[in-house]
Amino acid sequence: MKRGSAHRAIRREDAEERRKERQKRTPQEQLTLLDSKLGEGQGAVKERQRLTKMIVTKGTQEDSHVSKKIEKPKTRSGRRAERMKRKNK
Numbered sequence: 001m002k003r004g005s006a007h008r009a010i011r012r013e014d015a016e017e018r019r020k021e022r023q024k025r026t027p028q029e030q031l032t033l034l035d036s037k038l039g040e041g042q043g044a045v046k047e048r049q050r051l052t053k054m055i056v057t058k059g060t061q062e063d064s065h066v067s068k069k070i071e072k073p074k075t076r077s078g079r080r081a082e083r084m085k086r087k088n089k
Contacts (some may be wrong), residue, residue: 027054 025033031051032046041048073079 027051031055 022030028051031048034048034051035041038044073082
């Protein structure tokens with residue numbers, strides 16, 4: 001692997017293109033692609049489980065990447081207060 005900044009930029013662009021292509025595919029299309037590349041049921045076990053779960057729950061790829069933003073206390077005293085709240089529940 002070449003380590004120069006020019007090659008790094010090329011790799012970054014390639015990764016962005018792959019990411020965009022992946023976003024266009026549905027979970028079922030992605031499973032089909034994995035089967036064609038790796039063989040049916042072979043490899044990418046966790047990815048297959050995730051895709052299967054998305055298909056079963058009728059979720060889309062965008063829904064799976066949306067996470068709940070949890071406000072974390074930034075100060076030590078704030079973290080301690082949160083810990084005490086959890087402990088006293």
